[in-house]
Amino acid sequence: RLDTVRMLANEQIPVMGHLGFVPRKSTWVGGIRAVGKTSAEALDLWDRFRRLEDAGAFAVECEIIAAEVMAEINRRTSLVTVSLGSGAEADVVFLFTSDICGESARLPRHARAWGDLAVLQKAVRDARVEALSGFRNEVAGGSYPGNAEVAGIAQAELDDFRERLESERD
Numbered sequence: 001r002l003d004t005v006r007m008l009a010n011e012q013i014p015v016m017g018h019l020g021f022v023p024r025k026s027t028w029v030g031g032i033r034a035v036g037k038t039s040a041e042a043l044d045l046w047d048r049f050r051r052l053e054d055a056g057a058f059a060v061e062c063e064i065i066a067a068e069v070m071a072e073i074n075r076r077t078s079l080v081t082v083s084l085g086s087g088a089e090a091d092v093v094f095l096f097t098s099d100i101c102g103e104s105a106r107l108p109r110h111a112r113a114w115g116d117l118a119v120l121q122k123a124v125r126d127a128r129v130e131a132l133s134g135f136r137n138e139v140a141g142g143s144y145p146g147n148a149e150v151a152g153i154a155q156a157e158l159d160d161f162r163e164r165l166e167s168e169r170d
Contacts, residue, residue, distance in 0.1 A: 002055040009056025017052040017079075019045060020086060021064035032108075034085075036069035046073055053079050061094075062086040064110060085110025 005015045020035040036042040045065065052060055059080035062070055067087025074081045074089050083090035085108065095111055098104060102113030103121065138144035153161070 002051055005052065005055040005057050009058075014059075015055075015057040016082075017057045017060040018063065019048050019052065019060050019065070020062050032064075034064045034066055036066040042066070042069045042072075045069065046076075049073055049077050049079065053077055062090055 005017065008015050021032065036045045049060065057079060059082060060077075061082045061084060062073075063084045063086065065073075065083075065086040067089065070081070070083060070086040071089030074091070080092065081090040082092040082094050084094045099107055099111035099113060101115040101117045103117045105118050107113055135144065
């Protein structure tokens with residue numbers, strides 16, 4: 001919606017576009033795939049960059065664009081280019097923190113993990129299930145709560161309370 005980009009840019013509202021693979025449109029282009037792998041598709045992509053720039057955007061997320069095409073486009077546009085799986089020849093190289101930290105068992109092809117938080121998350125899940133099961137079992141078995149986990153009342157105060165309850169019933 002270049003008219004929206006233009007309107008926002010005219011109001012000095014910074015606009016960042018999104019070109020290449022756009023997840024919400026993936027079913028329109030045959031699923032998750034690189035964009036710009038043919039000359040015709042690369043030229044269409046270049047045209048989209050120019051139109052976005054002409055409309056007043058300041059930057060564009062470039063997702064899964066063939067790296068060589070990204071390099072050529074980056075040399076020819078004034079847009080700040082943010083590469084997400086589009087190679088190193090952009091102004092910014094970006095990955096999601098969850099991918100960098102290895103939070104998922106399956107990474108996108110364009111990502112690399114420098115951590116393995118998925119293992120830690122599984123350990124936390126396992127420990128949580130173990131703790132919740134222990135709680136449930138002890139409540140069901142009557143061992144929780146015990147005297148250490150409940151508040152008490154002095155026997156004289158309890159006796160007085162019971163007497164007053166009985167007198168109210170009469």
